[in-house]
Amino acid sequence: MSEMFRIAGKQPLLEATFLARPNRFLVECLHGDQKVQAFLPNPGRLWEVLLPDTLIYLHKDPHVNPSRKTEFTVIGAMTEHGPVMLHTHKTNDVAAWLFDGGLVPGLENFRVVKREVSRGNSRFDLLVSDGTDQMLIEVKSCTLFGRKIAMFPDAPSLRAVKHLQELCEINRKEMAAGILFIVQSGDPEFFIPDFHIDYEFATKLYHSQIETSDSKKLAVKALKVAWSSDFSFSGEVREIPTPWNVVAQEAGENTIDLYINTFAEEGFYHIFVSSSSEPSKIRTLQRSYAKGGASSRTITIRTQQNIEGMVKKQLSMLCDRVETARDQTVFIFKDNPLKRRSFVQFLIHTRIDRLEPMIPSNLFVRQ
Secondary structure: OOOOEEOOOOOOOEEEEEEEEEEOOEEEEEEOOEEEEEEOOOOOOOOOOOOOOOEEEEEEOOOOOOOOOOOEEEEEEEEOOEEEEOOHHHHHHHHHHHHHOOOOOOOOOOEEEEEEEEEOOEEEEEEEEOOOOEEEEEEEEEOEEOOOEEEEOOOOOHHHHHHHHHHHHHHHHOOEEEEEEEEOOOOOOEEEEOOOOOHHHHHHHHHHHHOOOHHHOOEEEEEEEOOOOOOEEOOOEEEOOOOHHHHHHHOOOOEEEEEEEEOOOOOOEEEEEEEOOOHHHHHHHHHHHHHOOOEEEEEEEEOOOOOHHHHHHHHHHHOOEEEEEOOEEEEEEOOOHHHOHHHHHHHHHHHOHHHHHHOOHHHOOOO
C-alpha cells in the first residue's frame, strides 16, 4: 500500500476562483484571467462551501470525454475548515484505500473484495471481508460542518434513504452491512445525521441504532480525513462519535421554516418565518406571493426549543430592510441571501453549532 493517498495522482491541481453554479454539476470559475467551466461531481447543495470568491481546485483531465462541456473537474475547495474534498466519485477510492491499509477503526482486518456490488435493485459501494466474514458497505461523503459537528446529507436524498432501508434489511436477513461516512475535514469532533434537511434519513438511521439489538445493529462509522492543500493525506484518520441523544431531543415534529421568495423582475428576496404551530397564516401569505409570480424556497430548522424570536432577531440584523405584510414580518434582502457568507453562517449556527451544548460531556475527547 502507498504511504500517501492523493486524489489527482501525480498530476498538479489548478487554482481558480468560484463565480457561479449554473446547474448541479457545473461551475463557472476564474482561472488566472480566463473564465472557465468545470464539471462538479457532487449533487449536494454546498451552500456553505461554494460562496462567491471561494478558492477551488481543478484537475485538468488529459483524456476528457468528447461529450463533456469542459476539460476541468472540481476536486475541492478551501474553506475555514481547510481543504474540503468535493469529488464524490473519489470518496469510494478513499474508503477502499483505508480498508486495504487496515485503517478503518474496528474493521482493521477487512479488505475490499469487490466494488459496485449488486443486491436486489441497488448497487452498493464495497464488499469487504476479513477472510471469514463479509460486510456490505455504502460510502457517503460529508462536506457540511459547523464548529465541531459534521452533518449528512446537505440535500434531501431519496437514494440515501433507499440504500439505508435496503442495508438494514440485508443486515437483518443476509449478511453484515454498514454505512461509512467520510467526513472531508479534520476539524469536526462529532457526526450527526442532518434531521433539518432529510428528516426521513436521519430518523431511520437513528432507529437502526437505538431500536435494534446489538447483534443486528447496522454498522455506522464516521471517519474524518484532514486533507493537505494538494488533496493528499497520509492515512491518519479518526473515527468520530455520534451523539444520538441530540437526534432524540431535536428531531421531532416541530419546525421553524424560512420561506424565501423572489420576483425575477424585482431582484429582491423576501423572507418570512413560520413555526409549525401556525401554518394557516403562512399558507395565506405564501399563496399571495405565488399569485404574484414569485419563485420560492423553504429552509427548515427542526427544533423542540423555542428559538423563533432569536431567528427573527438574527434575520433583522442580516437583512437590508424589514417590512410587514398581512401581519407578518418580512425580511428583505437586495440579493440572494444564500450567496451571503453572513446568512450561510447564520444557518450553520442555528442548525448545527446550537446543538453543541446537548452533546454529553463524556463524548468530548482531547484532539
